[in-house]
Amino acid sequence: MSTFRIYRLEAKYELLKLLRLPVFAIPTIGFPLMFYVLFGLVLPAGGSNASHASSYLLATYGAFGVIGIALGALGIGVAMERGQGWLAVKRASPMPVSAYFVGKYAMTVLFAGVMVALLATLGIAFGHVHLGAHWVPLVAVLLLGGIPFCAIGLAIGYLAGPNSAAGVVNGVYLPMAFLSGLFIPITMLPTVLRRVAPAFPPYHLGQLALKAAGVLPAGDAWVNVAALAGFAFVFSALAVAAYRRDEGKTYG
Numbered sequence: 618m619s620t621f622r623i624y625r626l627e628a629k630y631e632l633l634k635l636l637r638l639p640v641f642a643i644p645t646i647g648f649p650l651m652f653y654v655l656f657g658l659v660l661p662a663g664g665s666n667a668s669h670a671s672s673y674l675l676a677t678y679g680a681f682g683v684i685g686i687a688l689g690a691l692g693i694g695v696a697m698e699r700g701q702g703w704l705a706v707k708r709a710s711p712m713p714v715s716a717y718f719v720g721k722y723a724m725t726v727l728f729a730g731v732m733v734a735l736l737a738t739l740g741i742a743f744g745h746v747h748l749g750a751h752w753v754p755l756v757a758v759l760l761l762g763g764i765p766f767c768a769i770g771l772a773i774g775y776l777a778g779p780n781s782a783a784g785v786v787n788g789v790y791l792p793m794a795f796l797s798g799l800f801i802p803i804t805m806l807p808t809v810l811r812r813v814a815p816a817f818p819p820y821h822l823g824q825l826a827l828k829a830a831g832v833l834p835a836g837d838a839w840v841n842v843a844a845l846a847g848f849a850f851v852f853s854a855l856a857v858a859a860y861r862r863d864e865g866k867t868y869g
Contacts, residue, residue: 623712627720632727635690645689646732649682652800653736658743669832671744675736676755676826677799682732683763684819685790687725691770692777692786694721699863700779722767726760733759754829762822765849769818772852775859793817818848 635641657674698704707717733756740746748755770786777785794800796810797820803811814820821841828835 620713624716624719627712627716628723631720631724635724635728641689642728645686645728646682646735648685649678649732650735650739652681653678653739654743656800658739668745668747671740672746672748672830673802673827673832675740675744675746676830676832677823679733679736679755679759680762680819680822680826681794681799682736683729683759684766684794684822686728686732687763687766688770688773688786688790690721690725690728691767692773693770693782695771695774696777696782697779699774718771722764725763725767729760729763730756748830751829751831755826758822758825758829762825762845765818765845765852766822768849768852768856771856772859775856775863793819796820797823799823815844818845821845821848 653674657671657678695704704717708714737746737752737756769789773782773785773789796806797803797814797817798806799819803814803820803823806814821844824833825838825841825845827833828838828841
């Protein structure tokens with residue numbers, strides 16, 4: 618029970634820390650909501666496919682928001698705390714090192730849940746989104762689908778410096794999101810870009826979200842699940858290698 622309490626407290630204080638940093642909380646939750654209002658609610662208003670567009674973009678902007686939270690919390694957060702020496706303090710304490718990472722993963726899930734709930738509220742209230750039984754699988758896909766991006770963020774956090782992590786995250790995050798069809802439907806991209814889109818992790822989370830929402834047929838969802846699992850494995854291995862290298866540099 619004492620070990621569980623350590624994990625619980627680490628997650629609690631990680632959440633409180635980020636809630637007290639509006640420079641993190643407001644953009645990570647606010648940007649997906651803003652984009653959804655503009656492109657999912659305002660622009661399609663009055664069209665014959667307005668409800669379909671609102672449902673489509675709710676799924677893709679939900680994926681966009683979850684990815685941003687994961688990369689921001691672990692990519693930028695870990696890099697900054699490494700530079701501040703906070704990880705050295707954590708290591709010197711009797712706290713299990715895994716509690717630090719579990720706390721960040723738990724915070725990511727909580728923030729993602731809040732963001733998805735707000736998106737759903739906007740979609741239902743103003744976009745006439747009626748997903749019915751598809752709400753449960755959509756929320757599950759978005760929350761669980763953030764795990765591979767936590768691994769990517771962790772790898773960036775240990776490979777990039779505290780001053781460069783934000784630039785690396787933005788340089789990776791925004792182009793991948795656009796090329797994966799999260800901003801606009803993938804069918805609207807040029808043929809060349811549609812062919813390379815499956816090489817990016819956000820594409821597979823976006824496709825899973827659309828299938829969970831009932832916007833696309835779910836027949837080949839296992840391909841997207843397998844791709845995300847592969848990305849999670851590769852970047853987790855990279856993060857572990859970078860962590861051990863960082864430990865070696867710090868402690869010899």
